[in-house]
Amino acid sequence: VQTESAGSQTSIKVIVRIRPQNQIEMQNNYKTVVKVVDDKMLIFDPKEDQNPFFYHGVAQKGRDLLKKQNKELQFVFDKIFDVTSDNSDVFEGSTKDLICNLLDGYNCSVFAYGATGAGKTHTMLGSDEDPGITYRTVAELFSQIEKQSEQREFNLGVTYLEIYNENVQDLLHKSGPLHLRDDGRCGVIVAGLKIITIQNAEELLTLLAKGNKNRTQHPTDANEESSRSHAVFQVYINITNRLDGQVRQVKLSMIDLAGSERASATGCKGARFKEGANINKSLLALGNCINKLADGAKHITYRDSKLTRLLKDSLGGNCQTVMIANITSSSFSYEDTYNTLRYANRAKKI
Ligand code: ADP
């Protein structure tokens, strides 16, 4: 067994979420290539046991000769959510703890990473029955703000934008492409992006629904193309200390990243390929930042993509980051799962 041990740092929490297998994966006798050992450890591509794996109580006999590589790689993460977890469990074990840091004045960011179909949007947005962690996190934020309202006054504004083809578009307000501008005091700002004030988490649900209608492809489309854009939701909080009148601003960023599958794997050509290449540009730049941060490098290049420029003040330093790596356990997505686990494993060292 090749062990990948956990880093000792605290500024990034890396979480893996495994979605239930879908109809196609179940029906076609694919192998299960992710074996969960406990809530922190999993084995990717385990050696065949004498006993078959059980999936939802059903023995998995499927032999997938082409995929039979048996890397037997052991990974350790801060937390692993198995197929039985719902968004409430994921929220409790991931972003709930961020709120304290946020209200203490540290920017926080949350990423959903993974290939198309791996469960990113389900995790971030969820459904009416099981709202995603974006809503749950903001609801918790309001509940904690309530408790502190005698000492401090809070004002919340949200923005929701999309990065598609390295173009930035406001999802809450019809706009042309928006430009990023370096503002000495405030860091990078999106010129013309509308900040909408909200008073409670329910207003957020309305805004998210509105924003999703404006996305280049609706994020819940089964269509593969639905995952070529990054959806960036941000909450700006102005905190005024009632005693001395001091004001500070903090920011929470929650990002449903574009699918991490490589452009080549989707057979992209021409215009399509450009989309893929640009997605890779932002994802690649994010990966490079993460690598640099993991290496403890002094100089981090945020300038390489729209996504990293936008998140310059929300990555590294005193910022708290949660990365949720979404995977499926089916050998159908062997390469995607392997790549996602490696990416997540790298991030862990920050
Ligand atoms: P992505 O955004 O990564 O492309 P989605 O979140 O759209 O993937 O998920 C693909 C499909 O799988 C959707 O139909 C979604 O409802 C379903 N799905 C994803 N994760 C889960 C989960 N944890 N439990 C149940 N269904 C899920």
Ligand code: MG
């Ligand atoms: Mg999606």
